[in-house]
Every structure is written in C-alpha cells, then in structure tokens.
Amino acid sequence: MNNNINEMYLKLGINENVLDFCNDIEDSLKERFNEFDLIAEYNQLKVIKAMQQENVSEACLSSASTGYGYNDLGRDTLEKVYARIFKTEDALVRPQITCGTHALALALFSNLRPGDELLSVSGKPYDTLEEVIGIRESVGSLKEYGISYSQVDLKPDGRFDREGIKNAINSKTKLIAIQRSKGYQTRKTLSPYDIGDIIKFIKEINEDLIVMVDNCYGEFVCYNEPSEFGADMVVGSLIKNPGGGLAPLGGYIAGTKKCVENAAYRLTSPGLGKEVGASQGVMPRFYQGLFMSPVVVNSAVKGAVFASAIYEKLGYKVVPDSKEPRYDIIQAVELGSKEAMVEFCKGIQFAAPVDSFVTPEPWAMPGYDSDVIMAAGAFVQGSSIELSADGPVKPPYAVYFQGGLTWYHAKLGIINSLQKLVDAGIVKL
Numbered sequence: 001m002n003n004n005i006n007e008m009y010l011k012l013g014i015n016e017n018v019l020d021f022c023n024d025i026e027d028s029l030k031e032r033f034n035e036f037d038l039i040a041e042y043n044q045l046k047v048i049k050a051m052q053q054e055n056v057s058e059a060c061l062s063s064a065s066t067g068y069g070y071n072d073l074g075r076d077t078l079e080k081v082y083a084r085i086f087k088t089e090d091a092l093v094r095p096q097i098t099c100g101t102h103a104l105a106l107a108l109f110s111n112l113r114p115g116d117e118l119l120s121v122s123g124k125p126y127d128t129l130e131e132v133i134g135i136r137e138s139v140g141s142l143k144e145y146g147i148s149y150s151q152v153d154l155k156p157d158g159r160f161d162r163e164g165i166k167n168a169i170n171s172k173t174k175l176i177a178i179q180r181s182k183g184y185q186t187r188k189t190l191s192p193y194d195i196g197d198i199i200k201f202i203k204e205i206n207e208d209l210i211v212m213v214d215n216c217y218g219e220f221v222c223y224n225e226p227s228e229f230g231a232d233m234v235v236g237s238l239i240k241n242p243g244g245g246l247a248p249l250g251g252y253i254a255g256t257k258k259c260v261e262n263a264a265y266r267l268t269s270p271g272l273g274k275e276v277g278a279s280q281g282v283m284p285r286f287y288q289g290l291f292m293s294p295v296v297v298n299s300a301v302k303g304a305v306f307a308s309a310i311y312e313k314l315g316y317k318v319v320p321d322s323k324e325p326r327y328d329i330i331q332a333v334e335l336g337s338k339e340a341m342v343e344f345c346k347g348i349q350f351a352a353p354v355d356s357f358v359t360p361e362p363w364a365m366p367g368y369d370s371d372v373i374m375a376a377g378a379f380v381q382g383s384s385i386e387l388s389a390d391g392p393v394k395p396p397y398a399v400y401f402q403g404g405l406t407w408y409h410a411k412l413g414i415i416n417s418l419q420k421l422v423d424a425g426i427v428k429l
C-alpha cells in the first residue's frame with residue numbers, strides 16, 4: 001500500500017496489523033466493487049438523462065418561492081425528473097414531507113378511506129409505522145380512522161407467502177404494503193425483481209389493489225426500482241439515498257397520477273394539492289443531491305460489503321453475507337455483547353467529520369423496548385445516508401450499519417470500528 005496513505009491511517013490511530021487485515025479484505029472485493037461501479041454508472045446516466053429531458057435550467061435552481069409557492073418551476077420540474085427516474089406517471093417531492101415515516105403515513109392516509117383494510121405482505125413493518133397503523137396504540141393512527149390492518153409474514157426462507165397473501169386478501173383490502181429493506185430485522189432485503197413478481201401475483205387476484213413499496217434505503221442500489229415492476233407508489237426519504245447527502249430534509253412519493261394526487265391533497269389541502277408549497281432555498285440541494293446520489297449510494301454499498309467481509313472473516317454473523325446480492329445499503333453485524341456494540345459504535349463516531357469527539361452511549365429512546373445505541377457524526381441531523389450505526393442493546397446485540405457519503409470515509413469508519421474492538425481485547429487478529 002501507498003506509504004502516504006499508510007501514514008495517514010497510522011496518524012488516525014489505526015495500527016498496522018488492523019490496516020493489513022482490512023487491506024487484504026479490500027483486495028478480495030475488487031470484482032464485487034466493479035459490479036457496483038457499473039450500477040452506479042448506469043444510474044448516474046439515468047439521472048442525467050432525466051434532468052436533460054425535463055430541461056433542468058438555472059431558473060429551476062434559483063426558484064426559491066416563498067408564501068404559497070405558486071408556480072415554483074424548480075419544484076415542479078424536480079417532480080417530473082423524479083417521475084422519469086422512477087418511471088412513474090407523477091411524483092411528489094417536497095421539503096414539507098418531514099421524513100420517511102411522514103412520507104409513508106402520507107401515502108397511506110391519502111389512499112385509504114374508513115372501512116378499507118391495509119395489508120402488509122412483507123411481515124412486520126418498520127418500527128415507526130406501528131404507530132401510524134395503530135399496531136401500537138397511538139393518537140391519530142389509521143386505526144382511529146376505522147382503517148383496519150392485517151399482515152402476512154414472509155416465509156422462513158425470506159420469500160413471499162403466496163398462499164397466505166391470497167387468503168388474506170378480502171373485499172375490504174384496498175392497499176398492499178411491501179417493505180423492501182429489512183429495516184431493524186435480520187430478514188433478507190427484498191429485491192425489486194422479487195417485489196415485481198409478487199405485484200404481478202397480487203394484481204392477478206385484483207387489479208384494483210394499490211401496491212405501495214417502502215423504498216427507504218433501496219434507491220439506486222440496483223439497475224431498477226420497484227415502480228418499474230408495477231408498484232403504484234414508491235416512497236422514501238431524502239435524508240437517505242435519493243438526497244445524496246445534500247438534501248437537508250424532505251421525502252418523496254412517486255407513483256400513479258391518482259395516488260400522487262391523493263397524497264398531494266392530503267399533504268396540503270383538498271383543492272390545493274400540488275399547486276402550493278414554497279420551496280424556499282432548498283432546490284439546489286435537492287437537485288444536486290439527486291445528481292450525486294448514485295455515486296453516494298455506491299460508496300455506501302461498498303462500505304456495507306467491506307464491513308460484511310471483515311466481520312464475516314472474524315466469525316461474526318453478518319446479514320447479508322459478503323457474497324450475497326445487495327438490494328439496500330444496510331448491513332447488520334451480530335456482535336454478541338453490549339460491550340462490542342459500544343466499541344463498534346465508538347469506532348464509527350470517532351471517524352466522523354462532525355462530532356468526532358463525542359462518545360456514543362446506550363440510552364432509552366422513546367418508542368423502543370430496550371436501550372438503543374447510535375453513532376452518527378453527520379452534516380444533516382439523523383441522516384443515515386451518512387456513515388452511521390445503531391441498534392437496540394439486546395440479544396443478539398446486532399449493530400445496523402449504513403451509509404458513507406464517500407467510500408473512503410466508510411472505509412475509515414469500518415477500519416476504526418475494528419481497531420476499537422481490538423483495543424478493547426474483544427477481537428484478536
């Protein structure tokens with residue numbers, strides 16, 4: 001390895017043996033990294049083409065509307081760009097959508113009516129959606145509005161349960177939810193292609209069913225998105241993949257004209273819909289973030305596989321393993337103890353460009369039934385497209401690791417996590 005680089009790692013507190021171990025792992029991943037680079041290249045071209053086709057101009061970047069936000073060229077054009085990228089009829093991409101949970105809640109509340117039933121076919125949904133749906137009692141849930149919920153779990157091998165889905169669909173079923181990413185579970189992430197197969201199956205049962213895919217953490221990881229295979233809506237957060245680390249807030253819903261229109265009337269008001277919603281000064285970062293996103297996601301995916309390969313080699317259980325295909329940017333590592341989780345998170349935190357001097361500690365976070373530990377030194381608060389790690393402090397003591405705006409930062413963070421585990425005597429190389 002290059003001496004200049006070596007020296008820098010040593011100055012950053014990495015020992016030679018840790019560095020050698022990690023460099024060997026990196027060398028073994030060359031071929032996989034090449035595959036990821038091809039996907040990034042394809043998605044970069046996809047984004048540029050969409051921007052060109054919609055005549056993105058300087059005027060789009062300087063349209064910083066205030067007040068009602070009528071005729072915001074930048075906002076309206078960006079939504080057309082998203083629709084092109086996701087191959088949907090329309091899209092809603094707004095700073096007024098506060099986060100991923102809000103985007104999903106918006107998609108659900110706007111497309112369901114009292115008496116309808118929501119059916120999840122990918123098992124338990126993401127934690128924060130439990131309160132949206134009313135699985136856990138909460139004020140303002142779908143349940144309060146008379147919208148019922150049922151669920152079909154994935155089969156033990158991680159595949160869709162076709163028989164179960166067929167049996168669960170009834171005359172009240174209106175909307176089918178599919179979560180692509182594993183979230184805080186150790187199941188497998190679903191591929192856009194498998195999601196497409198199940199959508200086809202669902203539409204054969206009843207073509208009027210609306211299929212919504214929670215696409216959080218999945219954007220630009222593959223050549224295709226679930227919306228290309230029949231999903232009526234794909235939903236996500238701009239402080240994850242498609243914001244490219246630059247979007248300071250926001251969420252999106254891309255989908256059919258009808259679904260997006262419903263969402264717009266719910267986000268603002270019946271009668272107003274997409275016509276209002278000032279963008280203030282946020283458009284340049286939305287555009288540039290989207291432009292950067294394929295490369296940023298590429299860095300995050302490389303980081304995930306690098307971490308997977310390192311901890312797999314050390315004998316830890318990793319999900320996914322280092323050879324499996326990738327459909328999102330999340331990497332789970334089962335570290336087996338609270339101490340190991342803390343050391344891992346310290347390594348990530350101390351490698352951050354922001355708040356590197358802060359020591360992460362487990363705490364009782366609202367909404368969780370155990371302490372949670374988090375490491376994040378991000379430019380955007382809570383941004384998980386930036387290098388971050390977190391997990392509930394309970395067996396199997398799994399840390400969920402994601403992000404990295406650049407591959408080099410992801411690499412440093414992961415090497416540093418190993419260094420901390422070695423220093424604490426938990427790992428021996």
Ligand SMILES: *Cc1c(COP(=O)(O)O)cnc(C)c1O
Binds near residue numbers: 104183216
């Ligand atoms: C992050 C995430 C959400 C929620 O997004 P927030 O921005 O944290 O509210 C929902 N679903 C999945 C799969 C996620 O990863």
